[in-house]
Amino acid sequence: MASTAAGKQRIPKVAKVKNKAPAEVQITAEQLLREAKERELELLPPPPKQKITDAEELNDYKLKKRKGFEDNIRKNRTVISNWIKYAQWEESLKEVQRARSIYERALDVDHRNITLWLKYAEMEMKNRQVNHARNIWDRAITILPRVNQFWYKYTYMEEMLGNIAGCRQVFERWMEWEPEEQAWHSYINFELRYKEVDKSRTLVMVHPEVKNWIKYAHFEEKHGYIALARKVFERAVEFFGEEHISESLYVAFARFEEKQKEFERVRVIYKYALDRIPKQQAQELFKNYTVFEKRFGDRRGIEDVIVSKRRFQYEEEVKANPHNYDAWFDYLRLVESDTDADTVREVYERAIANTPPIQEKRHWRRYIYLWINYALYEELEVKDPERTRQVYQACLELIPHKKFTFAKIWLLYGQFEIRQKNLQNARRGLGTAIGKCPKNKLFKGYIELELQLREFDRCRKLYEKYLEFSPENCTTWIKFAELETILGDTERARAIFELAIGQPRLDMPEVLWKSYIDFEIEQEEYDNTRGLYKRLLQRTQHVKVWISYGQFELSIDSDDRIQRCRQIYEEANKSMQNCEEKEERLMLLESWRDFEDEFGSLANKERVWKLLPEKVKKRRKITAEDGSDAGWEEYYDYIFPEDAANQPNLKLLAMAKMWKKQQQQEDEEEQEEEEEEEEEEEEEGAQQVPQGKEAQESPEPEEQGPAAQREQPENEYDDRDDESSSSSDSESDGGDREDDKTEQTKADTENH
Numbered sequence: 151m152a153s154t155a156a157g158k159q160r161i162p163k164v165a166k167v168k169n170k171a172p173a174e175v176q177i178t179a180e181q182l183l184r185e186a187k188e189r190e191l192e193l194l195p196p197p198p199k200q201k202i203t204d205a206e207e208l209n210d211y212k213l214k215k216r217k218g219f220e221d222n223i224r225k226n227r228t229v230i231s232n233w234i235k236y237a238q239w240e241e242s243l244k245e246v247q248r249a250r251s252i253y254e255r256a257l258d259v260d261h262r263n264i265t266l267w268l269k270y271a272e273m274e275m276k277n278r279q280v281n282h283a284r285n286i287w288d289r290a291i292t293i294l295p296r297v298n299q300f301w302y303k304y305t306y307m308e309e310m311l312g313n314i315a316g317c318r319q320v321f322e323r324w325m326e327w328e329p330e331e332q333a334w335h336s337y338i339n340f341e342l343r344y345k346e347v348d349k350s351r352t353l354v355m356v357h358p359e360v361k362n363w364i365k366y367a368h369f370e371e372k373h374g375y376i377a378l379a380r381k382v383f384e385r386a387v388e389f390f391g392e393e394h395i396s397e398s399l400y401v402a403f404a405r406f407e408e409k410q411k412e413f414e415r416v417r418v419i420y421k422y423a424l425d426r427i428p429k430q431q432a433q434e435l436f437k438n439y440t441v442f443e444k445r446f447g448d449r450r451g452i453e454d455v456i457v458s459k460r461r462f463q464y465e466e467e468v469k470a471n472p473h474n475y476d477a478w479f480d481y482l483r484l485v486e487s488d489t490d491a492d493t494v495r496e497v498y499e500r501a502i503a504n505t506p507p508i509q510e511k512r513h514w515r516r517y518i519y520l521w522i523n524y525a526l527y528e529e530l531e532v533k534d535p536e537r538t539r540q541v542y543q544a545c546l547e548l549i550p551h552k553k554f555t556f557a558k559i560w561l562l563y564g565q566f567e568i569r570q571k572n573l574q575n576a577r578r579g580l581g582t583a584i585g586k587c588p589k590n591k592l593f594k595g596y597i598e599l600e601l602q603l604r605e606f607d608r609c610r611k612l613y614e615k616y617l618e619f620s621p622e623n624c625t626t627w628i629k630f631a632e633l634e635t636i637l638g639d640t641e642r643a644r645a646i647f648e649l650a651i652g653q654p655r656l657d658m659p660e661v662l663w664k665s666y667i668d669f670e671i672e673q674e675e676y677d678n679t680r681g682l683y684k685r686l687l688q689r690t691q692h693v694k695v696w697i698s699y700g701q702f703e704l705s706i707d708s709d710d711r712i713q714r715c716r717q718i719y720e721e722a723n724k725s726m727q728n729c730e731e732k733e734e735r736l737m738l739l740e741s742w743r744d745f746e747d748e749f750g751s752l753a754n755k756e757r758v759w760k761l762l763p764e765k766v767k768k769r770r771k772i773t774a775e776d777g778s779d780a781g782w783e784e785y786y787d788y789i790f791p792e793d794a795a796n797q798p799n800l801k802l803l804a805m806a807k808m809w810k811k812q813q814q815q816e817d818e819e820e821q822e823e824e825e826e827e828e829e830e831e832e833e834e835g836a837q838q839v840p841q842g843k844e845a846q847e848s849p850e851p852e853e854q855g856p857a858a859q860r861e862q863p864e865n866e867y868d869d870r871d872d873e874s875s876s877s878s879d880s881e882s883d884g885g886d887r888e889d890d891k892t893e894q895t896k897a898d899t900e901n902h
Contacts (some may be wrong), residue, residue, distance in 0.1 A: 219232070234269055237269070246277055253266070264297055287300060296327070367380075405438075460484055475520065518545070518549075528541055561592070588615075590623070593616040627647070627650035628665045634646060679702060700741070739761055743759065770785065
């Protein structure tokens with residue numbers, strides 16, 4: 151660098167980069183390396199080949215290579231690849247003794263290296279040094295007996311050399327270490343190759359697994375020792391016992407016996423296994439058993455297989471969840487169709503022993519049907535009435551009647567006793583049920599029973615008890631009155647109805663009143679019926695009561711029936727004028743209209759038609775649950791003429807609508823006058839223009855456009871009504887309409 155006078159070094163100027171934007175083509179380090187590789191920029195030329203011409207040059211070359219190998223070994227003795235390369239180089243020069251020395255030195259460094267032993271032994275075998283190779287394999291299996299590769303190569307070498315005794319001796323030494331299964335199979339295959347069958351039966355004692363037992367049995371079978379094969383299977387079953395039972399062992403055993411045509415033995419084996427193996431582990435066993443029975447069994451055998459399979463399935467389900475009553479039902483249905491009574495009873499006893507843990511009726515609903523099915527099975531299938539009675543009694547003792555009960559059980563027990571012609575026990579049981587836990591269903595069932603027996607006095611007593619228990623039950627009152635009516639005691643039936651309608655609480659009072667009225671109509675006591683209708687109308691003003699009352703009067707065969715019916719309709723209309731439910735009032739008027747259409751005169755028809763309301767559409771706001779505005783909704787409302795006459799606001803709204811129409815007409819007339827004035831001005835201007843100019847100039851279409859647009863028919867006007875007043879236009883009476891027309895005529899005259 152140049153220096154200044156002051157002695158300071160001067161920094162050269164660096165050229166400024168004018169364009170600092172990134173280049174369009176970007177080059178990465180990977181691309182640079184790839185290009186260098188493709189162009190082979192860093193490859194060095196190969197060294198020149200050296201030709202050796204005499205022994206001196208050969209010795210120099212050997213000395214140089216050995217010195218290099220020794221240097222590499224000296225640098226790092228633990229790298230075995232350097233030793234192997236050194237030994238293989240010496241071997242290539244036929245220096246076997248030197249190579250052997252190198253391998254020995256390497257083994258001193260790492261005697262547990264498997265590759266080193268293999269390369270050493272292969273070198274000896276390659277150079278046909280058999281004894282040296284035996285010596286090396288012997289040393290290797292002594293130092294590393296768990297390396298199977300040494301044993302395999304050692305035995306293979308001995309067998310290839312034909313030294314069968316030496317090979318067997320090596321195998322026996324190997325088997326003393328109890329190696330893996332493949333080693334045993336190799337030994338067995340070796341013995342089989344030389345027909346030594348007796349020496350091949352030791353595998354299962356070292357590796358007593360199921361597959362080895364099966365292979366052992368197949369081995370015996372293959373060589374014709376059927377009895378020994380069967381004995382092997384039996385030893386295997388005994389060896390594993392019931393704790394470690396295996397599905398595949400029994401399948402193989404059954405197939406073996408099937409090949410020997412021992413079908414009964416096969417069936418016994420399958421059943422023995424199915425009785426001891428869990429269902430989820432016996433799928434293949436069931437499948438093979440089913441196939442066997444289809445091939446060699448009869449129909450009964452096939453059904454036994456299917457039943458056995460289903461039985462195991464249900465057993466597993468009920469073991470997993472004893473309170474799964476649906477599984478118990480399926481299981482019981484299966485055993486009932488196939489097994490004897492003792493087995494079915496045993497399953498029923500197991501099922502009913504699983505009482506629901508909570509005393510709530512919803513948990514007992516399915517459980518109670520186990521008892522019902524049990525009792526029906528004993529009665530219908532086994533024909534044992536005494537045991538059936540015991541089942542019913544045990545069930546009734548088990549149910550907590552203070553909390554809940556099941557009327558079905560009591561009724562079934564009573565019906566059972568009647569079938570056994572033991573009426574006293576049936577009545578005693580049902581009486582106990584009513585005393586312990588009275589229910590509607592119990593009373594109905596007991597009363598039905600006594601009715602079938604024609605014990606009417608007992609029925610009366612039961613109805614009295616029933617009504618004491620549930621006085622608000624209208625159906626009971628009606629049935630009691632119907633019973634007395636059938637027996638011909640109308641006064642007693644009427645007294646029952648009177649007591650019924652006098653009750654402060656009733657579940658269906660309309661049904662009761664209708665039954666009472668129908669009863670009086672059947673007895674043709676019309677005055678009593680009218681009295682009932684009047685008493686009912688004092689309690690309720692329902693439209694259906696009025697309509698029914700009118701139809702009743704119309705149905706009576708009398709001269710004044712039409713007048714009476716019309717009078718009832720008039721009274722109903724008066725009483726319902728203040729009713730908030732306009733649909734009910736409309737229903738009454740429509741019924742009255744239908745009556746007048748059939749029986750009334752023209753004046754009466756017009757009178758009713760005038761009373762009919764007008765149906766109008768209205769809008770109202772909707773408020774959401776949180777109080778916010780939810781928009782508008784449309785609904786239909788009915789406006790009755792009688793209500794419109796009593797509301798002055800409706801007349802005011804009608805007058806406002808007429809005023810609005812009048813204002814619209816005035817605006818249209820003013821617009822027409824302005825248009826006429828404009829037309830007159832245009833005509834005056836056109837007369838002042840010369841005729842020659844008129845001939846040359848013609849009016850533009852655009853000039854006529856606005857005038858044409860302004861011209862509208864005089865009879866067009868906006869007749870749209872306001873929504874708020876649309877529903878009130880029709881409520882004004884006839885006199886008001888005449889006054890409005892007169893006022894509108896006067897206003898038109900003043901405007902003109």
